[in-house]
Amino acid sequence: KNVARLLAHDSVHGSARLSRSGQGPTGSQGDEAGRPAPVDLRRRATERDPAGGGALRLLDLATGSGCIALAIARQRPDVRIVAVDQSAAALAWARLNLHATAVEIRRGDLFAPVAGERFDCICCNPPYVEEGAILPSDVRGYEPAAALFAGADGLAALRRVVAEAPAHLLPGGWLVMEIGAGQGRAVTRLARPLFATVAIHRDYSGHERIFVGRQPP
Template identity: 45%
Template sequence: MPAEGRRAALRRAAAQLAACSATPRLDAELLMADALGIERETLLLGADGPVPDGFAARLARRAAGEPIAYIVGGRDFWDMHLAVGPGVLIPRPDSETLIEAAIAHFAGSAGPRTILDLGTGSGALLLAALRHWPAARGVGIDRAEAALATAAANAAALGLSARAEIRAGDWSGTGDRFDLILCNPPYIGTGETLPRDVVEHEPHGALFAGEDGLDAYRALLPLLPAQLAPAGVACVEIGWSQADAVAALARAQGLSVAVRHDLAGHARCLAITG
């Protein structure tokens, strides 16, 4: 009997993953491409061929609930490909709303010269902003060692190490003023239900923020009046139902708030000014 080809293996894998993934065919293709050491587009355009040795092991990990990004070691965000692994929050497309909000705020100007990313994780927000504004310099802060190592590695891979300082820290910030502050804090309530691959694998410190999901905002927002430079903006991610509650916390600090929506139409970012 001839060995199973890639196309048949992809069909079988997609059927297997249907029980644990909303995108089983895409997952199967990404795993196959990673096992072959090629891009997914190359896989789709290429001829059929033998199944690579590493595909079965990757498929088993995904079927057990491990996120695709951890298995293949990376995730696309904005115009970058970022390394990501266990202990580091996986960047989501929704967070690109923060970069869009920052670009809108600085439209018609030279853009920010100084950028702060609180809870930088993989470095996604900081590095996307530095790529958009080549004259800017930034600081990415995180308390997790895995995140600090990953963000520094991503900065180096993108040639941004000279402009991106990655340092250990928490919501207390730096005490300096910045033109642009970016933050995707934990905002999930401890009683909320999350998909299995998220709750069993991604770092809980980057996900959960007290019973109502607002603890990180209570720590973060009082810092902003002293950390925002004149004419600056803080772009802060929120859960889709949290706009009113977080905006009220910001206004209690004397700050002004505008809500930005993601591509699905959900409130996703507060653009906060002094």
């Protein structure tokens, strides 16, 4: 509902419980697990210029209920968006949320549905919680484990995205990705050999939260 109000939209289906893809409005402190609203992710993704001019082409990985793709589509209807998730249940919500937009929805594991394609920008809100971490009941009770946990160090999905994204970015393209608090150094170390520039941005609570990497022009 917070995302729905932010977008002046009557309802964002699945947002009440799919907190990975539908948390609070700009300026919120995030949930008890330390996960902020994805609004900063959306903002940093859409402030990028197309690498080759014309309409910006954007890939939303791990789209979940489609809230980030919806926010971008409403803010920037000129952006051509492909939204991907491997969960059929999540994509059922995404189709409800995105039915009035031009967003193209595909099902599959990370980059598999966009093999051979390149984008000006890739945004991603992947799972990044360490296996065995204690989470609040309102997260643990409603989020599927695959949407939260990513190996012993929480970096399994982040490693894959960082490693595979360059092959799907146009020259000068951007990867904009949410990370866990305290993961900035590890993600930077993974990304530095693969990107021309890398940066970590903090959320409204001061925690490391958004990774931005750019490909060479």
